[in-house]
Amino acid sequence: MAHDKKEQGEKVVATNRKAFHDYAIEEKLEAGLALKGTEVKSLREGRANLRDSYASVDKGVVRLHNCHISPYSHGNIMNHDPLRPRVLLLHKKEIRKLIGQTQQKGLTLVPLRIYFSPRGLAKVEIALAKGKKEYDRRETIKQREAGREMERAMKGGRRKK
Numbered sequence: 001m002a003h004d005k006k007e008q009g010e011k012v013v014a015t016n017r018k019a020f021h022d023y024a025i026e027e028k029l030e031a032g033l034a035l036k037g038t039e040v041k042s043l044r045e046g047r048a049n050l051r052d053s054y055a056s057v058d059k060g061v062v063r064l065h066n067c068h069i070s071p072y073s074h075g076n077i078m079n080h081d082p083l084r085p086r087v088l089l090l091h092k093k094e095i096r097k098l099i100g101q102t103q104q105k106g107l108t109l110v111p112l113r114i115y116f117s118p119r120g121l122a123k124v125e126i127a128l129a130k131g132k133k134e135y136d137r138r139e140t141i142k143q144r145e146a147g148r149e150m151e152r153a154m155k156g157g158r159r160k161k
Helices: 017-022 037-044 092-104 134-160
Strands: 011-015 023-033 054-058 061-065 086-089 108-116 122-131
Touching: 017 023, 017 108, 017 122, 017 134, 023 108, 037 108, 054 092, 061 092, 092 108, 092 122
Parallel strands: none
Antiparallel strands: 011 108, 023 086, 023 122, 054 061, 054 108, 061 086, 108 122
16 A cells, blocks of 8 residues: 655754854755754754754764754653763765865855755754854845845836836
8 A cells, every 4th residue: 555645855954044144154064963862852843952052073973062952841761861962974075075065165164054855854054164253244134135125116117017
């Protein structure tokens, strides 16, 4: 018998909105997360925070640091450390590429969001990003405001006709 399970999209657990403000995103990658049982259950409850988290590569292993996954509510003694470094699952070719770009170009690995794939696997979207200076942030805000003003003017012009 065929399964009648509906094809569901990604279920986003946590996003790092501050990353888009503080960094210029250059390239995005999808990585798997190596988690313990209670961490997965806690993620399914939507209890994760990516605010000050970052990823690093050491000895050929990519790790996610400062990602807070709250202890599972029914976990008792089996619970995990909420801030433990978690291994990200990537192919060796991708890891070598990340090592080269983070060391040479001065880029940083920043997690953008944690989500569950349609197959039910926990994934992290990480980005190679370059830190923005204060004036870059102001420039981004100015551009966004100018775009909104143009949209308003265009929308207002259409209504009068």
